[in-house]
Every structure is written in structure tokens, then in C-alpha cells.
Amino acid sequence: MIRTTEPRINATAKDVRKIQCDALVVGVAQDTSGPVLVGSPLRGKAAQVLNDSLAVLGITGATDEVRRLPGLPELNAEVLVLTGLGKIEQGVPLSEETLRRAAGSAVRQLGGISSVALALPAETPAAAAAVAEGAALGAYSYNEHRSGSASGKRPEHVEMVTVLTPVAGEKSVTAAVKRAQIIGRAVNATRTLVNQPPSHLYPETFADAAAALAKDLPVKVTVLDEKKLESEGFGGLVGVGKGSARPPRMVKVEYSPARAKIKLAFVGKGITFDSGGLSLKPANGMVTMKCDMAGAAVVLNALLAIAELGLPVKVTAWLCLAENMPSGHAQRPSDVMTVYGGKTVEILNTDAEGRLVMADGLAAASEEAPDALIDVATLTGAQMVALGSRVSAVMGEDGVRDAVKAAADRAGELFWPMPLPEELRSSLESPVADLANMGEKFGGMLTAAIFLREFVGEVNGEKIPWAHLDIAGPAFNEGAAYGYTPKEGTGVAVRTLVAYAEDVVARAR
Structure with a gap:
């Protein structure tokens, strides 16, 4: 029997402070002036301090860069995760593939963490769909033939994903999240067969x-x-x-x-x-x-x-x-x-x-x-x-x-x-x-x-x-x-x- 890797995915427009998760993921991009937070749900002093500290922390915003920081007091997340979006241009929206890869890279590198909230710039149904699909593709693991003495202690892959998007209530987003899960299941079953x-x-x-x-x-x-x-x-x-x-x-x-x-x-x-x-x-x-x-x-x-x-x-x-x-x-x-x-x-x-x-x-x-x-x-x-x-x-x-x-x-x-x-x-x-x-x-x-x-x-x-x-x-x-x-x-x-x-x-x- 071929086992597929399937995280549960949902979308919400709730305030980030009301989201319960093990890790909150925020995007960092490479601007002409250096690394910057993009689409961050963080507000006020916390957001400013974090943004100003990126370069000092050695965070560049490069593609595939995923860095973990302690969770902030106002968040219900134990870990704050910064995922790289790569280079951006002022006034040019991020492509769907950029969001897909950033979400996927973060979820892939967070194996062992059960629940993740993705606070990437997903202001349209298409962007939310890309984030959800990236998460479904990133949450893949194949350990079928390992003896696995540590099995049961930590999840092999992220099990629950929440996509933060202001358009979560739209029917098209619900359909897009369902499609993302179906696509992820199909791709991951193919991977497992291979x-x-x-x-x-x-x-x-x-x-x-x-x-x-x-x-x-x-x-x-x-x-x-x-x-x-x-x-x-x-x-x-x-x-x-x-x-x-x-x-x-x-x-x-x-x-x-x-x-x-x-x-x-x-x-x-x-x-x-x-x-x-x-x-x-x-x-x-x-x-x-x-x-x-x-x-x-x-x-x-x-x-x-x-x-x-x-x-x-x-x-x-x-x-x-x-x-x-x-x-x-x-x-x-x-x-x-x-x-x-x-x-x-x-x-x-x-x-x-x-x-x-x-x-x-x-x-x-x-x-x-x-x-x-x-x-x-x-x-x-x-x-x-x-x-x-x-x-x-x-x-x-x-x-x-x-x-x-x-x-x-x-x-x-x-x-x-x-x-x-x-x-x-x-x-x-x-x-x-x-x-x-x-x-x-x-x-x-x-x-x-x-x-x-x-x-x-x-x-x-x-x-x-x-x-x-x-x-x-x-x-x-x-x-x-x-x-x-x-x-x-x-x-x-x-x-x-x-x-x-x-x-x-x-x-x-």
C-alpha cells in the first residue's frame, strides 16, 4: 500500500495574535536596501525591531533561507520562522511560484513541528492558493523503510497548515485550498512510488x-x-x-x-x-x-x-x-x-x-x-x-x-x-x-x-x-x-x- 503525505490545510483571516500554532512563518525579501519583512502581520514596535535586526542577525531573505527565532510575547507561537522570498522590485507583486517555493521551503524545513501558520503576502485568492500548494508539496517525507526508533515522538512532517489571508472567506479560496490538498496528495503519491x-x-x-x-x-x-x-x-x-x-x-x-x-x-x-x-x-x-x-x-x-x-x-x-x-x-x-x-x-x-x-x-x-x-x-x-x-x-x-x-x-x-x-x-x-x-x-x-x-x-x-x-x-x-x-x-x-x-x-x- 502506498502511503501519501497529506497535511491538513485551512485558510483564515483571523488576527495573527489569535492563531494557535507551533510556528509562525513570515516572509523576508532582498530589497535594494537590504533584507525587509514582506506582508508581515506583526505590528508596532515588535515589527520595527525585528525588521531593523534582520541584517545584524545575518538574515538575507535569499531563496530557500529559513531561520528560526524565539516566538514573540504577543504571539501564540513558540517559534517565529523567517523564510526567504528572494529579490523583489518595488511595485512588482510577488509571483505565485515565488510564494509557492517560499511556503514549501519553510514547511519542508520545519519537519518535526506539528502545526504551522503561514503569514506570507497572500492578498488574493491566487496568492493564497500558491501558498497552500507550496505547503502541501513541502510537507513530504519518505521514511517507509527506516527502522525508526524515534517514531511517534515527533511528526515526520508538518501535519497542520494555516494560511493567513484577508480573502479567506471567499468561496474561491476554499476551493483553491481543496485543490491544493488534492494536488499535493497526487504529487506526493508520485514521489513515494518513485x-x-x-x-x-x-x-x-x-x-x-x-x-x-x-x-x-x-x-x-x-x-x-x-x-x-x-x-x-x-x-x-x-x-x-x-x-x-x-x-x-x-x-x-x-x-x-x-x-x-x-x-x-x-x-x-x-x-x-x-x-x-x-x-x-x-x-x-x-x-x-x-x-x-x-x-x-x-x-x-x-x-x-x-x-x-x-x-x-x-x-x-x-x-x-x-x-x-x-x-x-x-x-x-x-x-x-x-x-x-x-x-x-x-x-x-x-x-x-x-x-x-x-x-x-x-x-x-x-x-x-x-x-x-x-x-x-x-x-x-x-x-x-x-x-x-x-x-x-x-x-x-x-x-x-x-x-x-x-x-x-x-x-x-x-x-x-x-x-x-x-x-x-x-x-x-x-x-x-x-x-x-x-x-x-x-x-x-x-x-x-x-x-x-x-x-x-x-x-x-x-x-x-x-x-x-x-x-x-x-x-x-x-x-x-x-x-x-x-x-x-x-x-x-x-x-x-x-x-x-x-x-x-x-x-x-
Whole structure:
């Protein structure tokens, strides 16, 4: 069973002196004259003394700076916490992402404290929503496999969050706080799936987890086991999974509200561990390969969030689950496999396996003629070469690609549109099959996307509008935690897919 991290969040317009909490969080920014309190609920002499003491205390207001001070006599909080907002410009309001990150950073760094009140500048419903969402994302912990001798003594994460905002009484704020909790739950469940060790999470148990997470929501979960996959021609999944003692699965999750006018399909790469197969990775290259199923975790939890939000859009998620291992049964370089739908692929490198299971998912999803098809995968190391570890790539048909980018911007996630140069297609030609699973070395992220495009179907002679999200680097944080982002699984792309679905619904009205 996948346990999610869920703080309780509420909003209030009460005087800060009437708020009972363990810690009160106030924002500090970097002004041209030095550090300054921003949007502080503190008044009078206490506020002036604190503001004048910031520089002396070594507080700068830099992003991710979180400092604890003793609580003030007039407050019902044991600790006063100052969280950095970064540089500000006079007359320019703070962005929603700045508030999201400041709230998330504070809540993340206050693990062990039970209740927190966030007195950040949240004077509009949108700002209050950003603060609430940042708190939900920051209150994440993963200690499932620790023996935990200290368990029960202190909370592992903040359990109660109060957002101080003058617009707390508005209906839109109540709805925004509820949305923040749903989004936080979805992202944190994705993080937990990614963080699961491959000894515990493999295709069968991933399918079980999907069913458990969907249990109380209006969705249908269908699991195809290895026998069904073979009989129905899912050659990509069967071929990649042959080397493992743990057979593959295809999980189809459907949300079909009665009033839906739009059909979306999400396809996610779910390689629960990637050794590279017979094209074996070096030892260091395998260490983080439990994260190679992040795309499947993303599309699952994005759909569940869309269902919980009750959006009037039909969404189907296809989770392409396999473990890529070397053995006497494993597929070999030079093998030819037949992907779902009939196309054949020559295997040149068994470590280019994600595109093979995704081909099955894209072809199957296309048969249902969705209005738009989006796939999400930790697909290529070339993504990190091109864009680093914090910026994901989006490629595909211009309309969907640009809409995904706009949704990501609104959600606060970093995506960058990349091209699909037609001259790269010829490098995928094979002398023995319809195409090869490897092509031009340079621009490998783009070549991989062009491979996937081959399996996107048509409706009335026109390609289904499609976008490919390569989240290879951003899905797994190997460095230190920052903002609302923890170490290891990040849950990136869940918020973008939900925002995309919301935008689709808005445009259809």
C-alpha cells in the first residue's frame, strides 16, 4: 500500500495574535536596501525591531533561507520562522511560484513541528492558493523503510497548515485550498512510488498500488498480465520484460464523467528497474534506476487528481510496466520484435527499452481516438545533456506542445519546447524491420521522440494531436532538497498534466 503525505490545510483571516500554532512563518525579501519583512502581520514596535535586526542577525531573505527565532510575547507561537522570498522590485507583486517555493521551503524545513501558520503576502485568492500548494508539496517525507526508533515522538512532517489571508472567506479560496490538498496528495503519491525500492515495487505490485490508490475514486482500473499481453500482441512490453523473473503489466485507468466533451489519453513509461538488459549499464548508472517508472506514476496520479477534482473531461491513462533485466531469456541486440498494432522494430540496444514499452501504450491509446495524446517518460540521458536536471522537455505537434508549455508555466513547473527535425527520421531506418530502436547519436532526445511519433495513430487520415514529455533529469533529484522539492522523487509533471486538463475544459466551455 502506498502511503501519501497529506497535511491538513485551512485558510483564515483571523488576527495573527489569535492563531494557535507551533510556528509562525513570515516572509523576508532582498530589497535594494537590504533584507525587509514582506506582508508581515506583526505590528508596532515588535515589527520595527525585528525588521531593523534582520541584517545584524545575518538574515538575507535569499531563496530557500529559513531561520528560526524565539516566538514573540504577543504571539501564540513558540517559534517565529523567517523564510526567504528572494529579490523583489518595488511595485512588482510577488509571483505565485515565488510564494509557492517560499511556503514549501519553510514547511519542508520545519519537519518535526506539528502545526504551522503561514503569514506570507497572500492578498488574493491566487496568492493564497500558491501558498497552500507550496505547503502541501513541502510537507513530504519518505521514511517507509527506516527502522525508526524515534517514531511517534515527533511528526515526520508538518501535519497542520494555516494560511493567513484577508480573502479567506471567499468561496474561491476554499476551493483553491481543496485543490491544493488534492494536488499535493497526487504529487506526493508520485514521489513515494518513485522512491520505492525495486525490491518492493515491480510490475505486479505497481499494478496493485494503482488499484489501491484509485479505490475510492470514480475510475476503472484494468490490468493486463503477461499472458494477456502476449495474446493481444503487446510485443514491446513482452520483449522488454522477458529478461526478468517479474513479468510485465499494462494498467489501463479510465475516468469517464457523464458530461465529458473532450477525451484525453496519457501514456507513462513504467520501467520499475532498468539494468540496461544485455546492453548492461555501468554499476553507477544503475543506482538511480528505480526512478525509471516515474512517467507511469505521473500519469496515474494526474488522472486520479483530475477525477478527484471532478473535471468534466474523459481521461485514460496507460501504465506501461516492465523490469529490464539481463538473463538467458532477455531480448538481444539484433532481435526483431512486433509492437502492438503490427509495426516491427529491430533492437540495436536493449538499454533503449523505454521507447519500446511506450510504443505499445501509444498504439493502444490511439485506437480509442483521443482528442489529444500525451506521453510522459524518463526517456533519455540526452534530455539532461540538453536541459540539465531541473528543466523538462516537451516535443510534438505544435498545438499540444504549446498548450503543455502554457500549462506548465501556470503550474510552476519548468518545461522547454524542443523541435523534431525531420532529417533525424532516416537514422531510425533498419535493413530488417520497419524501424530500429536507436538512431542518430547527437540529439538523442529528439530522435527518441521521433521514434515514439511513429506509433501515434490517425483519425480520419490526420495524426492524433500528441506531445511527448521527457522528464529524465527533473523526475529524480540527486542533489540537496530545495524549495518544495525533496531529495529523490520529485513528482514533476503531475501539476502540468492537471493544469493542461483544466485548460482544455476551460477552452471547451
